[in-house]
Structures are given as structure tokens and as C-alpha cells.
Amino acid sequence: MASTRLTRQKQEFKRFLEVNRESEMTVAEMAEKLKENGSDMGIATVYRAVRRLEKEGLLVKTVSSGAGSTARYRYSSGDENIRSIHRVFCLSCGKAMDLSYNFTDKLEKSVSEVTGYSLCDHQIMFYGLCPDCK
Ligand SMILES: [Zn+2]
Structure with missing residues (x-):
């Protein structure tokens, strides 16, 4: 069926x-x-x-x-x-990893200052090659 x-x-x-x-x-x-x-x-x-x-x-x-x-x-x-998303992404095999390293408090603050927006969320993606592919 x-x-x-x-x-x-x-x-x-x-x-x-x-x-x-x-x-x-x-x-x-x-x-x-x-x-x-x-x-x-x-x-x-x-x-x-x-x-x-x-x-x-x-x-x-x-x-x-x-x-x-x-x-x-x-x-x-x-x-x-x-949750805010910070990831690193391999352009070759498509493997992606979450970054636990949190560097974004400062970044969010300066984006907010520059744009005047009050921010509630963001996504950051880094592209490259993973250790297996490089
Ligand atoms: Zn890869």
C-alpha cells in the first residue's frame, strides 16, 4: 500500500x-x-x-x-x-563541526553598535577543508 x-x-x-x-x-x-x-x-x-x-x-x-x-x-x-550556530564546514566532503569556542559575545556587541540593531540570533559558518581532505 x-x-x-x-x-x-x-x-x-x-x-x-x-x-x-x-x-x-x-x-x-x-x-x-x-x-x-x-x-x-x-x-x-x-x-x-x-x-x-x-x-x-x-x-x-x-x-x-x-x-x-x-x-x-x-x-x-x-x-x-x-541556539546560535557557529560551525566549520568542509567544502570537499561536506563534514561539518559545531564550534564550542565562543567568540561571539564581542562580535555581537560590535555588530549591534555599528548597525543599531538589537540582535537576538546569528549564524556563523567557516568554510574550508577538513583534516581528512586537505
Ligand atoms: Zn573533508
């Missing part, structure tokens, strides 16, 4: 994201990895699932650098949404 298959794919996709929570992936990369894992989810199905999870706040779109950039997504387990 189609609905049973859909439910299974939904669970399969969430599990996949949890396993790969350290990675930021494009829809195409997700579809490829799922296929490698023996999934029958096609790219259209993955795309729809991504859109739905993005609305639910479980997937966060991260802007990739470079021309013709394709959107990458990372998995977010809800409570993460209210």
Missing part, C-alpha cells in the same frame, strides 16, 4: 539524517547516499521529504559558497533552533 510505503520512507529518511547529522548535504547527495544504502527513495521523493522537514524545522538550509551554489541542508533536532 502506498501509504505504508510512504511511512516507511519517512522513517527511513529521518534515520538517515540522524546517522548523517554531522554532514551538510544537497538533495542530490542525500539521494545518492540513500541509494548506496539500498533505499528505494528517488530524488523526487527525497526532495519532497526535504521540503517537508524544512517546514517542520528539522532540516536547516545552509548557504553554500561559490557560483551556482546549491542549497545544503543539515539536520537539526528542534531545540537547536534557538
Whole structure:
């Protein structure tokens, strides 16, 4: 039955994201990895699932650098949404790491002074190559 298959794919996709929570992936990369894992989810199905999870706040779109950039997504387990995000991201393998080092209090203060905005949140992303890829 189609609905049973859909439910299974939904669970399969969430599990996949949890396993790969350290990675930021494009829809195409997700579809490829799922296929490698023996999934029958096609790219259209993955795309729809991504859109739905993005609305639910479980997937966060991260802007990739470079021309013709394709959107990458990372998995977010809800409570993460209210936390400021500082990450370092590998342009080669897509591995991303949270930075525990907090350097942003000063930065936020000066941005606030320069712009006159009262800030409530921010995202900072560093791009480069991870130790495995460099
Ligand atoms: Zn890497």
C-alpha cells in the first residue's frame, strides 16, 4: 500500500539524517547516499521529504559558497533552533563541526553598535577543508 510505503520512507529518511547529522548535504547527495544504502527513495521523493522537514524545522538550509551554489541542508533536532550556530564546514566532503569556542559575545556587541540593531540570533559558518581532505 502506498501509504505504508510512504511511512516507511519517512522513517527511513529521518534515520538517515540522524546517522548523517554531522554532514551538510544537497538533495542530490542525500539521494545518492540513500541509494548506496539500498533505499528505494528517488530524488523526487527525497526532495519532497526535504521540503517537508524544512517546514517542520528539522532540516536547516545552509548557504553554500561559490557560483551556482546549491542549497545544503543539515539536520537539526528542534531545540537547536534557538541556539546560535557557529560551525566549520568542509567544502570537499561536506563534514561539518559545531564550534564550542565562543567568540561571539564581542562580535555581537560590535555588530549591534555599528548597525543599531538589537540582535537576538546569528549564524556563523567557516568554510574550508577538513583534516581528512586537505
Ligand atoms: Zn573533508
